[in-house]
Amino acid sequence: MTQTPGPTAARRGRPRSAAVDRAVIDTVLRLLTEGTSFADLSMENVARQAGVGKATVYRRWPGKDALLLDVLAAVEAPPAEPAGHSLREDLIASIEAIRHRTLAKQENALLRNMLLHLHSSPELWQRYYETAIVPRRRTLARLLERGVAEGELRPEIAEDLELAMDMVAGPVLYRATIRPDLLQDDTLAERIVDWFLQGARPQDGKTPGPRYA
Amino acid sequence: MTQTPGPTAARRGRPRSAAVDRAVIDTVLRLLTEGTSFADLSMENVARQAGVGKATVYRRWPGKDALLLDVLAAVEAPPAEPAGHSLREDLIASIEAIRHRTLAKQENALLRNMLLHLHSSPELWQRYYETAIVPRRRTLARLLERGVAEGELRPEIAEDLELAMDMVAGPVLYRATIRPDLLQDDTLAERIVDWFLQGARPQDGKTPGPRYA
Structure with a gap:
C-alpha cells in the first residue's frame, strides 16, 4: 500500500x-x-x-x-479525461498521451532510471502499477466499454477488456522498448487506432458513421 | 558491432x-x-x-x-523457422515463442537483470537489438510479407511492416511489462493473432479459406 x-x-x-x-x-x-x-x-x-x-x-x-x-x-502528469468527441478521437488522444509520456521518459534520464529501479522489484512495480497505471487503464477501459455499449465495437471486446487494452496500448510501449527511435512519429497513434478499430468494429455489415471514417 | x-x-x-x-x-x-x-x-x-x-x-x-x-x-534460444502450415498457425507460433521467452526472462532473475542492464545504455541496447532482436523481427516480417503476397493480408501491411510487427508482437511484451501475472495464459497468442488478423485481412469482401477459419 x-x-x-x-x-x-x-x-x-x-x-x-x-x-x-x-x-x-x-x-x-x-x-x-x-x-x-x-x-x-x-x-x-x-x-x-x-x-x-x-x-x-x-x-x-x-x-x-x-x-x-x-x-x-x-513528476508524472495525471491522466486526462477523454474529450468525448468520438471513440476514434478519444482513443487517439489516449494513445497519443502514452506516446508523449513515453517520449518524456526517454528524454529524462532521471525518470528512466526510476522506472528501471521500479522494475527491479516486483513488489515495488506492483505498487507503481496500482497507483500510476491503474487509473490510466481505467480511463481506457471506460472508453472501450462505452464503445461496446454504443455498438461501435464488437461485444466480445467487453468480455476481455485487458486484451483489448493491450492490443491498442501495446504497440506504442513495445516500440518504445525495442525501437525508441521509431517513436518520433506524429501519425503513430492515429495509425494504431485505425488498425485496432478495423479489427474491433462489429463485423456484421454495420458500417461506422461518417465521423469515424 | x-x-x-x-x-x-x-x-x-x-x-x-x-x-x-x-x-x-x-x-x-x-x-x-x-x-x-x-x-x-x-x-x-x-x-x-x-x-x-x-x-x-x-x-x-x-x-x-x-x-x-x-x-x-x-542463454537465449535461436529463433525457430516457421513451420509453414498456415499464416495463422505460423503467427501464433511466433507470438507463442515471444511469450515463452518472456516468461523465461521473468522466472530467471539473471536474464532479467542482464536485460535491465542492457536497457541502461542506449549503445548496448542497440547492439543487443541488432544481434538478438533483428533476426526474430526478420522472421516475422517475412511471414507478413508472404501473407500480403498470397493475398491473405491487406497490401498496406507491406507498406509499414514495422507497425504491423508492433501490432502483433506488442501486446505480449506490453503485458509482460505492466501485468506479468497475466502472461500465464496459453490462449493468449491465439487470441492476439485472431484479433490482429481480423483487422489485417483484405476488407474487399474476399473471405479467407477454411484453414484460417
Missing part, C-alpha cells in the same frame, strides 16, 4: 505539511539529478538536506520506496 | 577456442548467479576464474559489454 501522506499529516494537525512534502520530494529529485544512486539515497540524508526532521519524513513515508513512488507521482 | 569470437579465433589457428569461449561464458554466468554485480564484473576476474589468460579474453571480446552480449546469446 502506498501512503497518501498529505491528508494523514493534515488530520494530525500539522500545518505546512504540503510544503514539507514538497520540500522532501524536491530534495529527492535534486539528489537523484545530482547523481546520487537509489542505493545511496537514505531517508536520513533526504531529511537532512530537506531541512526537516527524520521522524517527520518517516511519519509521511514508511520507507525509501514509498517515498520514490510519491516522487514519481509528482 | 558485436564480435563473433568463435570463427575469428579459429581462423587464427587457435585450437580449443570454442572450449575457451564456453569456459569464459560459463564463468560469467556463474559469477553473476553467485551475486557479482555487472559493475563488479571485470575482464581480469573473469579470465582468472575461467583459468585463461587475460589477453585471450581480450582477443575474443573487446570489453565487458561485448562479452555480456555473447553471454546473453548463449
Whole structure:
C-alpha cells in the first residue's frame, strides 16, 4: 500500500505539511539529478538536506520506496479525461498521451532510471502499477466499454477488456522498448487506432458513421 | 558491432577456442548467479576464474559489454523457422515463442537483470537489438510479407511492416511489462493473432479459406 501522506499529516494537525512534502520530494529529485544512486539515497540524508526532521519524513513515508513512488507521482502528469468527441478521437488522444509520456521518459534520464529501479522489484512495480497505471487503464477501459455499449465495437471486446487494452496500448510501449527511435512519429497513434478499430468494429455489415471514417 | 569470437579465433589457428569461449561464458554466468554485480564484473576476474589468460579474453571480446552480449546469446534460444502450415498457425507460433521467452526472462532473475542492464545504455541496447532482436523481427516480417503476397493480408501491411510487427508482437511484451501475472495464459497468442488478423485481412469482401477459419 502506498501512503497518501498529505491528508494523514493534515488530520494530525500539522500545518505546512504540503510544503514539507514538497520540500522532501524536491530534495529527492535534486539528489537523484545530482547523481546520487537509489542505493545511496537514505531517508536520513533526504531529511537532512530537506531541512526537516527524520521522524517527520518517516511519519509521511514508511520507507525509501514509498517515498520514490510519491516522487514519481509528482513528476508524472495525471491522466486526462477523454474529450468525448468520438471513440476514434478519444482513443487517439489516449494513445497519443502514452506516446508523449513515453517520449518524456526517454528524454529524462532521471525518470528512466526510476522506472528501471521500479522494475527491479516486483513488489515495488506492483505498487507503481496500482497507483500510476491503474487509473490510466481505467480511463481506457471506460472508453472501450462505452464503445461496446454504443455498438461501435464488437461485444466480445467487453468480455476481455485487458486484451483489448493491450492490443491498442501495446504497440506504442513495445516500440518504445525495442525501437525508441521509431517513436518520433506524429501519425503513430492515429495509425494504431485505425488498425485496432478495423479489427474491433462489429463485423456484421454495420458500417461506422461518417465521423469515424 | 558485436564480435563473433568463435570463427575469428579459429581462423587464427587457435585450437580449443570454442572450449575457451564456453569456459569464459560459463564463468560469467556463474559469477553473476553467485551475486557479482555487472559493475563488479571485470575482464581480469573473469579470465582468472575461467583459468585463461587475460589477453585471450581480450582477443575474443573487446570489453565487458561485448562479452555480456555473447553471454546473453548463449542463454537465449535461436529463433525457430516457421513451420509453414498456415499464416495463422505460423503467427501464433511466433507470438507463442515471444511469450515463452518472456516468461523465461521473468522466472530467471539473471536474464532479467542482464536485460535491465542492457536497457541502461542506449549503445548496448542497440547492439543487443541488432544481434538478438533483428533476426526474430526478420522472421516475422517475412511471414507478413508472404501473407500480403498470397493475398491473405491487406497490401498496406507491406507498406509499414514495422507497425504491423508492433501490432502483433506488442501486446505480449506490453503485458509482460505492466501485468506479468497475466502472461500465464496459453490462449493468449491465439487470441492476439485472431484479433490482429481480423483487422489485417483484405476488407474487399474476399473471405479467407477454411484453414484460417
